[in-house]
Amino acid sequence: MLYRDAPDYGAGHTCSIRSEQMPDGTVRLATEWLPSTLVRSPGPLGDPEFFAKLVATKLEGALGSEWLSIAPHSDVCAALDDLCACYDDWIKARDAEVEVLPTGLQETARRHLDECRTALARMRGGVNLLRADGPELLAFRLANRALWQQNEWKRKRDSRIGPLVWRPFQMAFVLLCMASAGDRDHTDRGVMDLLWFPTGGGKTEAYLLLTAYTIFLRRQQGGPESEGVTVLMRYTLRLLTAQQFQRAAAMILACDLLRTGDCDCPGIDVPSSLAQGAPISIGLWVGRDTTPNRIVETEKTGSPAQIEHCPDCGSHLDWDIAASGDRIHACCRDAGCKSGQARDHLPFWTVDEDIYRELPTLLLGTADKFVQIVTKKETGRLFGLGNADRLPPDLIIQDELHLISGPLGSMAGLFETAIDALCTRDGRRPKVIGSTATIRRAADQVLNLFDRRVMQFPPPGLHHSNSGFACVEEDSFGRLYLGVTTAGRTGSYIYQAIASSLLQAAADPSFTDVEGDHYWTLVGYFNSLRELGSASIIMQDDVTHGLELVSARRQEEPRHLQPPTELTSRVKSDEIRDKLVELDATRDNGEAADVVLASNMISVGLDVGRLGLMLVNGQPKTIAEYIQATSRVGRGRVPGLVVTLYNASKSRDRSRYETFPTWHGALYRDVEATGVTPFAPRARDKALHAPFVAMARHLVPGMLDTPAAAADHAADLKALIDLICQRIANVDPGEADASRRELEEFLKLWLRRGALPKYWDNWSDNGLLISADAQATSNASGFTKGLSRATPGTLRAVEPSTEFVIKEIASSDAEEIQ
Numbered sequence: 001m002l003y004r005d006a007p008d009y010g011a012g013h014t015c016s017i018r019s020e021q022m023p024d025g026t027v028r029l030a031t032e033w034l035p036s037t038l039v040r041s042p043g044p045l046g047d048p049e050f051f052a053k054l055v056a057t058k059l060e061g062a063l064g065s066e067w068l069s070i071a072p073h074s075d076v077c078a079a080l081d082d083l084c085a086c087y088d089d090w091i092k093a094r095d096a097e098v099e100v101l102p103t104g105l106q107e108t109a110r111r112h113l114d115e116c117r118t119a120l121a122r123m124r125g126g127v128n129l130l131r132a133d134g135p136e137l138l139a140f141r142l143a144n145r146a147l148w149q150q151n152e153w154k155r156k157r158d159s160r161i162g163p164l165v166w167r168p169f170q171m172a173f174v175l176l177c178m179a180s181a182g183d184r185d186h187t188d189r190g191v192m193d194l195l196w197f198p199t200g201g202g203k204t205e206a207y208l209l210l211t212a213y214t215i216f217l218r219r220q221q222g223g224p225e226s227e228g229v230t231v232l233m234r235y236t237l238r239l240l241t242a243q244q245f246q247r248a249a250a251m252i253l254a255c256d257l258l259r260t261g262d263c264d265c266p267g268i269d270v271p272s273s274l275a276q277g278a279p280i281s282i283g284l285w286v287g288r289d290t291t292p293n294r295i296v297e298t299e300k301t302g303s304p305a306q307i308e309h310c311p312d313c314g315s316h317l318d319w320d321i322a323a324s325g326d327r328i329h330a331c332c333r334d335a336g337c338k339s340g341q342a343r344d345h346l347p348f349w350t351v352d353e354d355i356y357r358e359l360p361t362l363l364l365g366t367a368d369k370f371v372q373i374v375t376k377k378e379t380g381r382l383f384g385l386g387n388a389d390r391l392p393p394d395l396i397i398q399d400e401l402h403l404i405s406g407p408l409g410s411m412a413g414l415f416e417t418a419i420d421a422l423c424t425r426d427g428r429r430p431k432v433i434g435s436t437a438t439i440r441r442a443a444d445q446v447l448n449l450f451d452r453r454v455m456q457f458p459p460p461g462l463h464h465s466n467s468g469f470a471c472v473e474e475d476s477f478g479r480l481y482l483g484v485t486t487a488g489r490t491g492s493y494i495y496q497a498i499a500s501s502l503l504q505a506a507a508d509p510s511f512t513d514v515e516g517d518h519y520w521t522l523v524g525y526f527n528s529l530r531e532l533g534s535a536s537i538i539m540q541d542d543v544t545h546g547l548e549l550v551s552a553r554r555q556e557e558p559r560h561l562q563p564p565t566e567l568t569s570r571v572k573s574d575e576i577r578d579k580l581v582e583l584d585a586t587r588d589n590g591e592a593a594d595v596v597l598a599s600n601m602i603s604v605g606l607d608v609g610r611l612g613l614m615l616v617n618g619q620p621k622t623i624a625e626y627i628q629a630t631s632r633v634g635r636g637r638v639p640g641l642v643v644t645l646y647n648a649s650k651s652r653d654r655s656r657y658e659t660f661p662t663w664h665g666a667l668y669r670d671v672e673a674t675g676v677t678p679f680a681p682r683a684r685d686k687a688l689h690a691p692f693v694a695m696a697r698h699l700v701p702g703m704l705d706t707p708a709a710a711a712d713h714a715a716d717l718k719a720l721i722d723l724i725c726q727r728i729a730n731v732d733p734g735e736a737d738a739s740r741r742e743l744e745e746f747l748k749l750w751l752r753r754g755a756l757p758k759y760w761d762n763w764s765d766n767g768l769l770i771s772a773d774a775q776a777t778s779n780a781s782g783f784t785k786g787l788s789r790a791t792p793g794t795l796r797a798v799e800p801s802t803e804f805v806i807k808e809i810a811s812s813d814a815e816e817i818q
Contacts, residue, residue, distance in 0.1 A: 046167075063083070063166040069144040083172060190452055215230050239602070252282040286302075287366065355382075374697070401446075482642070532598075565597070586610060688746075693759065714751065
């Protein structure tokens with residue numbers, strides 16, 4: 001129904017095809033060699049027919065973050081009522097359109113509009129919370145003030161940034177989630193609210209506002225138990241995690257300044273109890289290749305300095321070991337910095353030891369890191385367990401949900417069983433929200449991962465180009481997609497020819513400074529590291545010669561290229577930060593990168609506004625990856641240009657080239673459904689026991705340090721099996737009985753092994769568990785397999801690996817072996 005106006009009329013043969021609707025109702029088809037499609041970006045300001053009045057007055061009120069933090073109570077509620085009224089009017093207008101739809105589409109249309117009305121009702125519920133003039137209103141004001149302050153810090157250093165004004169969908173999503181985020185008994189606590197919006201629309205800012213709201217609301221409860229980890233943010237890629245940490249750290253610093261009264265907040269009466277509590281802080285919990293696990297490892301592993309500049313003044317931060325020697329502080333020593341002078345150190349923590357002790361209010365981590373709930377007893381403190389004596393996290397944010405799929409998603413779903421249990425108190429589960437720009441069958445994925453229903457926001461409406469809050473604008477820049485085939489030439493020849501042409505064209509003297517800068521850096525996207533390695537050689541050899549030929553035809557001086565910059569998984573974490581800074585450098589200062597060669601590492605998380613040019617070498621494996629990757633360009637003030645080179649000898653590439661305009665005209669229609677099967681037999685073989693051990697260790701008193709006490713707590717352990725199997729019955733009923741048998745067999749083995757001293761031991765058979773890699777190495781070396789259960793140490797190590805050595809032997813020895 002959503003794509004009813006985007007029919008598929010045919011395909012070319014070693015060429016592409018274009019369709020054109022004629023005035024007499026017929027369709028004209030034509031072949032073309034260089035197919036192109038302009039994909040316009042959905043406007044984030046909503047349908048102008050209904051939201052125009054709201055948007056026109058946004059600076060005076062309605063959606064301005066500063067205004068919302070200080071305006072009279074009645075005016076704030078009236079402005080948010082106007083937002084709800086705009087959406088209500090949009091829904092009513094869609095109701096009238098249903099009757100003219102084909103009969104077969106009307107039932108689907110009515111179901112979509114019912115979902116819109118449900119969203120509207122929840123938005124109004126959020127406004128009513130604020131209308132009550134209770135702690136929710138104060139939390140809302142402080143959250144808006146914190147995000148406003150964060151934006152003001154950026155404005156001091158970049159005049160192009162304007163005042164922070166919320167887009168309608170951002171404020172609507174926060175209103176929709178407010179009740180269930182703050183009320184642990186709310187019925188929508190069991191619903192995952194999924195923010196679905198095109199890339200670059202501002203999803204991050206929306207859930208940062210909700211994060212600040214949740215933090216301030218919980219802190220008003222008072223007492224030590226309201227402190228501790230309040231919000232968990234989880235990501236799958238280290239590039240995305242590092243970038244989001246920098247953005248969230250500025251918000252957290254603003255929150256803490258508001259808490260202590262060191263930040264101006266006119267009209268807001270901040271309770272003194274907030275200042276007396278623990279600092280509002282942020283932690284980065286990732287692998288040791290990025291940040292150290294222990295302070296003594298700072299010179300051997302990753303760097304704790306994950307933020308280089310003060311969010312307030314922009315000065316360089318010093319990351320120093322405290323005088324006590326037991327923690328690493330981030331300090332701003334600029335005498336003119338209000339934030340740096342107001343406290344000894346900024347509330348940023350990046351070393352695991354510091355995180356377990358300080359319990360940062362907002363904890364960002366990769367999905368892989370949460371596997372440590374099995375191996376590290378200190379991780380229980382993050383959930384308010386052990387000796388932490390804190391409430392568990394109230395809010396879990398899963399960014400880029402579409403990446404939690406396949407084997408990674410299945411493993412994540414298994415460990416989510418334990419994480420959900422650790423965050424639950426007295427039957428009260430945490431609130432879970434997520435965000436994505438490319439997903440299909442979200443209900444199935446959310447059920448399998450989180451054992452929750454899903455509410456997608458904004459609901460789709462009746463047409464893919466207009467969901468009320470996102471409406472395609474005919475005058476928007478968007479991105480121009482161009483397809484090229486390798487038919488008749490080798491792929492390497494066509495690639496260097498395209499790259500040479502694009503690079504030289506970026507030096508066109510007719511470009512303005514802004515246009516020239518946006519097209520100066522060419523991003524090359526590759527589906528494999530092998531192809532990327534070949535292109536690196538082409539860029540330094542063939543493209544240099546190609547530039548001479550192209551520049552001669554254009555009667556220009558040829559560009560002289562610097563060696564390509566690489567952004568792939570092979571790049572060390574500390575080098576990634578430097579490369580991101582390099583990408584931000586403009587052409588004016590002569591430091592801009594000429595060529596960036598990248599893998600799918602950049603498909604999410606790379607947000608550099610000056611990038612406008614991309615060359616994609618071959619169709620990515622999924623449409624979701626294609627959308628995400630190509631959306632890295634054209635996010636600034638000029639349109640993006642994406643050229644995709646299709647290999648004519650590959651059937652998938654050839655098919656996509658021959659139907660290029662058709663599927664580019666409805667990109668999101670072809671997004672593939674993701675598969676997550678956490679309780680399938682092979683997934684259970686890998687790690688079903690792992691969440692059981694984690695739950696036993698952290699939830700059963702007396703079992704934190706050693707598995708030897710299992711016999712004394714057999715009844716509690718059996719109750720945990722019941723809890724796990726109940727979740728499996730909700731998610732995958734057909735696997736519940738088999739899962740119960742396997743867990744009971746594991747428990748029997750556990751009890752038979754008696755007084756085991758350790759949960760985890762890679763070097764002997766004295767542990768309940770052993771790493772899957774260590775077990776594989778042991779087996780390959782010919783050692784007898786012990787009773788310790790092989791357990792993955794990461795969500796990505798689905799198949800254990802082992803090293804091997806190839807030895808050359810004499811021919812006589814070979815004959816003897818035979």
